[in-house]
Amino acid sequence: MTCREFAEFLDAFLAGTLPSEQALAFQRHLAICADCIAYLDSYQRTMAACRTLRGEDALPADVPEELVEAILRSRGGRR
Amino acid sequence: MTTPSDANRGAGYAGAGSLPPADDSEQVLLARLRRGDDDAFAIVVRDQGRQMLATARRLLGNEEDAREALQEAFVAVFRSIASFAGNARLATWMHRVVVNTALMKLRRRRCRPECALEDLLPRFSEDGHHLEPPCPRSGRPELDLQREENRTIVRNAIDQLPATYREVVLLRDIEELSTGEVSEVLGITANAVKIRLHRARQALRTLLERTFEDRLP
Ligand SMILES: [Zn+2]
Numbered sequence: 001m002t003c004r005e006f007a008e009f010l011d012a013f014l015a016g017t018l019p020s021e022q023a024l025a026f027q028r029h030l031a032i033c034a035d036c037i038a039y040l041d042s043y044q045r046t047m048a049a050c051r052t053l054r055g056e057d058a059l060p061a062d063v064p065e066e067l068v069e070a071i072l073r074s075r076g077g078r079r
Numbered sequence: 080m081t082t083p084s085d086a087n088r089g090a091g092y093a094g095a096g097s098l099p100p101a102d103d104s105e106q107v108l109l110a111r112l113r114r115g116d117d118d119a120f121a122i123v124v125r126d127q128g129r130q131m132l133a134t135a136r137r138l139l140g141n142e143e144d145a146r147e148a149l150q151e152a153f154v155a156v157f158r159s160i161a162s163f164a165g166n167a168r169l170a171t172w173m174h175r176v177v178v179n180t181a182l183m184k185l186r187r188r189r190c191r192p193e194c195a196l197e198d199l200l201p202r203f204s205e206d207g208h209h210l211e212p213p214c215p216r217s218g219r220p221e222l223d224l225q226r227e228e229n230r231t232i233v234r235n236a237i238d239q240l241p242a243t244y245r246e247v248v249l250l251r252d253i254e255e256l257s258t259g260e261v262s263e264v265l266g267i268t269a270n271a272v273k274i275r276l277h278r279a280r281q282a283l284r285t286l287l288e289r290t291f292e293d294r295l296p
Contacts, residue, residue: 002207011277038213039201046284049233050252053137060133063125067132067146071124071153072117 001029006036010043105169112160124153127170131177138181138249139188140234148184152177178254178264185249186242193241199282214288236286244279251276 006029012018013026029036063071111119131152135145155176163172202210237245250261251272262269 002203003209004201004203004207007201007203007281011273011280034215035209035212038215039209042213042284042288043280046280046287047252049229049287050237050248050280050283052230053233053237053253054255055133055137060129063128063132063149064146067149068121068124068128071128071150072121074150074154075120075157 001025003029003033003036003039006030006033007039010040014044106165109160109163109165109169120157123156123169123173127173128153130170131173134174134177134254135181137253138178139184140238144184144188145181148177148181151184152180155180175264178250178256182246182250182264185246194239194282194286196241196244196278196282199240199285200278201281201285213284214292232290233283233287236283236290239286240279240282244275244282247272247275248279248283252280 006026009018009022009026013023016023018026030040108119108122112123128149132145132149135148135152136142139145139148152173156173163169201213204210237248240248246265247261250256250264251258256264258269258272261272265272267275
């Protein structure tokens with residue numbers, strides 16, 4: 001396995017969707033390649049960084065009242 | 080201005096396929112909406128609007144665009160409520176409408192120069208070794224993910240991605256749609272979603288690494 005192949009199939013490796021033989025080749029490469037250890041680490045930290053932009057579980061803040069009014073006006077209802 | 084048909088067509092999903100069905104109280108609300116009940120519309124805007132605005136903010140990254148997207152989404156909702164089949168949860172359907180509206184806005188917007196993706200992917204020697212080895216973790220400033228400043232950095236990096244890659248990261252990694260849902264929204268195969276997502280993460284990795292190198296003393 002080369003570093004290029006390692007980088008190419010990294011997401012499948014992390015998702016656990018690689019055939020076991022290929023996954024084993026990944027493990028073997030990781031054991032000998034400092035560059036790919038660093039690459040894997042920074043790739044995972046990138047994914048973690050993206051997760052910080054996700055919505056929290058708590059109910060989001062109210063829609064500002066002036067925006068609610070503007071939306072309801074745009075409907076052209078009977079108000 | 081976005082028309083509802085744009086909202087439905089643009090990124091292609093307002094459909095309700097395999098979604099869980101609406102419950103009874105929702106059927107009552109839906110009936111009131113279809114009758115044109117003003118109070119029912121006010122309830123929906125205040126209730127569903129929160130999640131929808133939060134989604135628009137996450138996808139668009141700025142308040143002004145998010146508010147516009149919410150307004151456009153509700154225009155689409157108001158116009159198509161009569162034809163909404165009611166075999167999906169109202170909240171799910173409306174989430175999809177605002178995702179479509181925000182995506183179209185994202186595509187129209189060209190405020191930042193995009194980087195070429197090739198420049199952000201890892202480069203290798205002929206025999207397949209890293210040409211620019213990634214920095215090992217030690218000796219690098221830590222990305223403290225709790226800090227607001229760092230969320231801004233991540234957001235800026237995402238905004239520098241070419242649009243087709245940015246969309247996939249936003250929908251999959253931040254809005255947490257499934258691969259199948261993203262494939263439906265964008266009208267591309269599930270495999271294309273996976274490939275784009277991986278490329279986008281690789282490019283983001285490079286952008287974030289560059290950002291933190293710049294900040295080293
Ligand atoms: Zn390697």
